[in-house]
Amino acid sequence: MASLAPLAPAVWYPCDMSGNAYRDGSDASSDAWPRSSRISKALRLANHIEQDISEGVLASGDRLGTKTELRERFNVAVATVNEAVKLLDSRGLVDAKPGPGGGLFVAAPAARMNHGPMMLGYAWADATTADYHEVRSALEPIIVRHAARERTAADIAVLTSIVDRMERHVGDAQRYAADNTALHLRIAKLTTNIPLRSTYVTLIDYFQHSLGAIELPAGVNVTNVEIHRRLIEAINRGEGPWLDEAMRHHDENRTSGGLWRQ
Numbered sequence: 259m260a261s262l263a264p265l266a267p268a269v270w271y272p273c274d275m276s277g278n279a280y281r282d283g284s285d286a287s288s289d290a291w292p293r294s295s296r297i298s299k300a301l302r303l304a305n306h307i308e309q310d311i312s313e314g315v316l317a318s319g320d321r322l323g324t325k326t327e328l329r330e331r332f333n334v335a336v337a338t339v340n341e342a343v344k345l346l347d348s349r350g351l352v353d354a355k356p357g358p359g360g361g362l363f364v365a366a367p368a369a370r371m372n373h374g375p376m377m378l379g380y381a382w383a384d385a386t387t388a389d390y391h392e393v394r395s396a397l398e399p400i401i402v403r404h405a406a407r408e409r410t411a412a413d414i415a416v417l418t419s420i421v422d423r424m425e426r427h428v429g430d431a432q433r434y435a436a437d438n439t440a441l442h443l444r445i446a447k448l449t450t451n452i453p454l455r456s457t458y459v460t461l462i463d464y465f466q467h468s469l470g471a472i473e474l475p476a477g478v479n480v481t482n483v484e485i486h487r488r489l490i491e492a493i494n495r496g497e498g499p500w501l502d503e504a505m506r507h508h509d510e511n512r513t514s515g516g517l518w519r520q
Contacts, residue, residue, distance in 0.1 A: 299334055300341035307342070308351055309447070316364050317436060322352065324361040390464060391513050397458050399505050404449035406493045406501055414494045417444055421487050429477045439466045441486060445493070485511050 310316045322328065329339045343362065346352045353365045405413075420441045427433040442462050449455050485508055492504035 298341070299338045300345065303332060303334065303338060303342040304345035304349075307346060308349065311351060311364055318364050318366045320364045321359075322362040322364065327361065390461065394458075394461055394465075395509055395513065397454065397461065398509065400451075400454060401446050401449055401458055402489070402493060402501065402505055403497060404451065404454075405445045406495075406497050408448045408450065409493055413444075413448060414490065417441065417490045417493070418487075420444060421483065421490055424486065425483045428480050428483060431475055431478055434478045435466070438482075438486070482511065 307316070307322065316322075323331065325336070325339050325343065328342075329336055332339070343352065346362075347354075351365055352362045354360075354362055420437060424434055424437040424441065427437055439462055443459060446455050446458050446462070489504045489508050492501040495501070
């Protein structure tokens, strides 16, 4: 079976700690770096990079740079970068590569799985697709309900933009799968239940990692885009029967293999 080729590196325009530039090249909004004495600069930096990974701005294998480059890019102290890197490493989000062209890179899903909350006493390598679907079917409704309660207009705008990206990539199964993963990671980000989010994210990483062991079709089922678009619209409306209906359609499509069915 063919393995997935790495995606083309994303264009990345990180903002610095004073919010001088944003990743689309425009001026950053005032909330790019939340001002809070309770949150260290290192934690804000690590969370910012993690957000770009979860939203698909940065893909597995993308180069973040050396510690020196990160320090200059974000206009922070050496100690801040060192602590941020430790945080990212503890979350399984980065890999360090020595030598020319080396530095910090976005880790593959397998690394995040090994660092995830399910690593203690569990062998993810022995998990089956049926195991994955059973656990995801149990967790996803909770995740989506949390998202419906906590979402903001800005969250919905980001989620909608990811679905738009999915629609553009229906003819490229590899890119579509990466966008699909980014969408569900971004939905999970809305829950304030940390154990729930961490467990779910590890599960999604398992799915993404498993795609490397199969040969993907040339494209995906175009109705999959509409199912996800309706899910985001339901999240935007909040909790109610419309959300239950959207989740039911999404779950049925996923468990029946609707992502790849032509």
